[in-house]
Amino acid sequence: MSPAEKVTILQHLVEIKSVNNHEKLVAMYLKTLFDEAGITNQVIPLVGQPERANLVAEMGSGHPILAVSGHMDVVDVDVANWTTDPFKLTPKGDQLFGRGTTDMKAGLAALVIAMLELKESQATFNGTIRLLATAGEEVGQPGAEALEMAGYSDDVDALLIAEPTGYYNMVYANKGELDIEIKSVGKAAHSSMPALGNNAIEHLLTVLAQIRTQIGQLTAGVTNPVLGETLLNVDTISGGNQINAIPSLATVGLNLRTIPEVSNDQILNVIDDVVANYNQTTTGQISVEVSMNIVSILGDVNAPLLTDLQRIAEPYARRQKISAAEAEQLKQAALAAGVKDYRPAEFLKVGISGGTDAAKLLIKNQTGFSYLAYGPGNNTPHQDNESVSKAMFLDFIEIYQTLFKSL
Incomplete structure (x- = not known):
């Protein structure tokens, strides 16, 4: 040829x-x-x-x-x-x-x-x-x-x-990869009367901080000699529709790059535990969807x-x-x-x-x-x-x- x-x-x-x-x-x-x-x-x-x-x-x-x-x-x-x-x-x-x-x-x-x-x-x-x-x-x-x-x-x-x-x-x-969307559902209200609503963004930011803390504790000091450390990136975020309204919906997209020493399942278990506890102890309605899960x-x-x-x-x-x-x-x-x-x-x-x-x-x-x-x-x-x-x-x-x- x-x-x-x-x-x-x-x-x-x-x-x-x-x-x-x-x-x-x-x-x-x-x-x-x-x-x-x-x-x-x-x-x-x-x-x-x-x-x-x-x-x-x-x-x-x-x-x-x-x-x-x-x-x-x-x-x-x-x-x-x-x-x-x-x-x-x-x-x-x-x-x-x-x-x-x-x-x-x-x-x-x-x-x-x-x-x-x-x-x-x-x-x-x-x-x-x-x-x-x-x-x-x-x-x-x-x-x-x-x-x-x-x-x-x-x-x-x-x-x-x-x-x-x-x-x-x-x-x-x-490295492995996890693509995760976390969704927060709240209730819309006028921003002058926030008690009548349920702020989806505030719930999302709080649960996101907890997830980052827990994953940080799980992965701290754990590296692979070839692949390095676990990476967590916040790549997308959206919520609300105008500045004077309490938002009823907010989402964040996470991308993680994983190593054999900390498995994808371990990370997902941490996220699931955080979300389950948050939903049980607050007025938040948080859900998790995994769109990519490769080892x-x-x-x-x-x-x-x-x-x-x-x-x-x-x-x-x-x-x-x-x-x-x-x-x-x-x-x-x-x-x-x-x-x-x-x-x-x-x-x-x-x-x-x-x-x-x-x-x-x-x-x-x-x-x-x-x-x-x-x-x-x-x-x-x-x-x-x-x-x-x-x-x-x-x-x-x-x-x-x-x-x-x-x-």
């Missing part, structure tokens, strides 16, 4: 507007590629969501089974802030612009093309390569959850997710998957000319990971705060598994004018193909 043909596959993927939905269109396109190549595959709809689906493709047989994964959804765009059409792959020099180029249709395309070329060359390898293309990674990870529940990750020996890391960052651990994943830093990929990728990485800005980004990533004497152009094995589909696919193997996120991309995911390096995209196709042959 020529470089132009490879870029064309990425172009077709970018043109599919799979913004938090419509992954079935992506899956059907990938199915046509696998069908033409004679690679076993199936599109698996998400129950009750007709426009959403996963795709599973498999080649080889027996163990080891290497699961490789990429999500098919992308985040929304503000077209006015783009200098190009976000759903048209637009080259400018070495950069290919478009929504999802970095996060993560380039990584998904690289995995697919590596499998297609491996089939075309009739190369032999030991074991099985199983592609898990997922729906809904950006919001809730329902696709990965459905695949795990159906048993597609039960027998795998290693998991590679082609999330954007660039050449040097090898991500083997991710932390701590892989094996010494797993063969990591050592093999570093060996394979090193010649490609050595060819790169690192700018001062890129060197600084690598240095800051190293510092965040606790590496003080990092030299740019060295491989960095790290844990990050962001989650991946591994949180669902490895729900039964949260620690010590052979897991790695490693793929083409840069620091533009979710940003306006998202892009990926064409050269890096093509390099990762070769890196993945070599890895598959080395099974």
Whole structure:
């Protein structure tokens, strides 16, 4: 397959507007590629969501089974802030612009093309390569959850997710995530007669302070050597409709990034206890809704998957000319990971705060598994004018193909 043909596959993927939905269109396109190549595959709809689906493709047989994964959804765009059409792959020099180029249709395309070329060359390898293309990674990870529940990750020996890391960052651990909305229901009244109402905002602020205090006590001094500490952010808040009226409704949105030492369930139990006690002892009416609940994943830093990929990728990485800005980004990533004497152009094995589909696919193997996120991309995911390096995209196709042959 020529470089132009490879870029064309990425172009077709970018043109599919799979913004938090419509992954079935992506899956059907990938199915046509696998069908033409004679690679076993199936599109698996998400129950009750007709426009959403996963795709599973498999080649080889027996163990080891290497699961490789990429999500098919992308985040929304503000077209006015783009200098190009976000759903048209637009080259400018070495950069290919478009929504999802970095996060993560380039990584998904690289995995697919590596499998297609491996089939075309009739190369032999030991074991099985199983592609898990997922729906809904950006919001809730329902696709990965459905695949795990159906048993597609039960027998795998290693998991590679082609999330954007660039050449040097090898991500083997991710924090978990909790997205929580806390709602306070009160009673409206004129602000000159507050006793006739029930101030939803005041109740919300009080219970929020109690939650922060209790979680702070639970997590104080507890850190993970790879992932660091638990993070709690207040990201949204709303309430009331005008300044001279007692508010009858208020909500706050919390985002927590969690570590293995303090589980999501422990944090949720603290919140539930605080809310239950508050509702019983005050006139407050507080409720809690959890919209995201994914666990932390701590892989094996010494797993063969990591050592093999570093060996394979090193010649490609050595060819790169690192700018001062890129060197600084690598240095800051190293510092965040606790590496003080990092030299740019060295491989960095790290844990990050962001989650991946591994949180669902490895729900039964949260620690010590052979897991790695490693793929083409840069620091533009979710940003306006998202892009990926064409050269890096093509390099990762070769890196993945070599890895598959080395099974």
